[in-house]
Amino acid sequence: MLLGEPPPTQADLHFRLFGFPVRVHPFFWVVALLLGIGGGGPADPVKVLIWVAVVFVSILVHELGHAFLQRYYGGRPWITLYGFGGLASCNDCDRSPRSHIIILLAGPMAGFLLALALVATIRLAGHSVGLILASNAVILDEGGLSWRWVRPFVLFAADFDNFSSSALNLAIEYALFINILWGLINLLPIYPLDGGQISRELFTLGNPRRGIVLSLQLSVGAAVLVAAYGLLALKDIYIGLMFGFLAYGSYQALRAYQNHWR
Numbered sequence: 001m002l003l004g005e006p007p008p009t010q011a012d013l014h015f016r017l018f019g020f021p022v023r024v025h026p027f028f029w030v031v032a033l034l035l036g037i038g039g040g041g042p043a044d045p046v047k048v049l050i051w052v053a054v055v056f057v058s059i060l061v062h063e064l065g066h067a068f069l070q071r072y073y074g075g076r077p078w079i080t081l082y083g084f085g086g087l088a089s090c091n092d093c094d095r096s097p098r099s100h101i102i103i104l105l106a107g108p109m110a111g112f113l114l115a116l117a118l119v120a121t122i123r124l125a126g127h128s129v130g131l132i133l134a135s136n137a138v139i140l141d142e143g144g145l146s147w148r149w150v151r152p153f154v155l156f157a158a159d160f161d162n163f164s165s166s167a168l169n170l171a172i173e174y175a176l177f178i179n180i181l182w183g184l185i186n187l188l189p190i191y192p193l194d195g196g197q198i199s200r201e202l203f204t205l206g207n208p209r210r211g212i213v214l215s216l217q218l219s220v221g222a223a224v225l226v227a228a229y230g231l232l233a234l235k236d237i238y239i240g241l242m243f244g245f246l247a248y249g250s251y252q253a254l255r256a257y258q259n260h261w262r
């Protein structure tokens with residue numbers, strides 16, 4: 001999602017997955033922890049631990065989606081997890097609009113596929129799973145992040161027949177929530193989210209210079225709308241701050257671009 005790579009630190013975690021070098025910046029754990037604790041009230045350490053583990057796996061799967069397609073198009077990517085997101089970067093990646101759009105789509109798609117695999121596994125285990133009216137969804141209400149956030153956006157939420165292990169139930173709830181919601185948020189036409197980069201590729205197909213301006217204007221407008229909605233309708237300062245920050249970033253980029261070409 002984010003474009004700049006953070007400088008290396010002593011606390012970086014390094015490993016290889018499917019041949020891709022992976023680096024986890026310490027801020028990744030800090031942000032995941034803060035989001036897990038957020039929502040007020042005393043945080044249950046087991047819940048927070050499950051939350052952080054599910055965030056880690058989910059964001060890694062999202063970035064792997066990008067990385068596998070980058071490799072498919074001949075690149076040698078590496079993955080960085082940083083903040084509440086990550087990066088799959090490479091120096092030798094195919095930059096043609098078509099392959100770039102497919103690479104960008106692969107991140108959210110990987111998350112949707114994981115959610116789908118999870119639903120299939122729950123079904124195979126003999127438990128029912130499906131969509132229920134979001135207004136009836138009570139899951140996750142104690143966990144900080146909650147389906148309450150998405151209720152105004154979506155009519156339905158995923159629900160399932162609980163297992164005997166409450167830790168497993170929580171992990172499934174978090175995984176469905178993150179992989180579906182994170183994918184949807186990432187598809188918004190807001191820069192530098194995947195959707196914002198896709199919209200820029202599409203806008204610049206016809207006229208590159210005009211396309212960049214149009215995609216950044218769309219990015220500012222969409223981010224302002226989401227920020228206002230978060231603040232006014234959801235009364236959620238985090239959504240307001242995050243999308244306000246993204247709106248400001250796009251506005252700055254737009255100003256810089258227009259000054260450059262004046």
Ligand SMILES: [Zn+2]
Pocket residue numbers: 001062066104107108186194
């Ligand atoms: Zn992505």
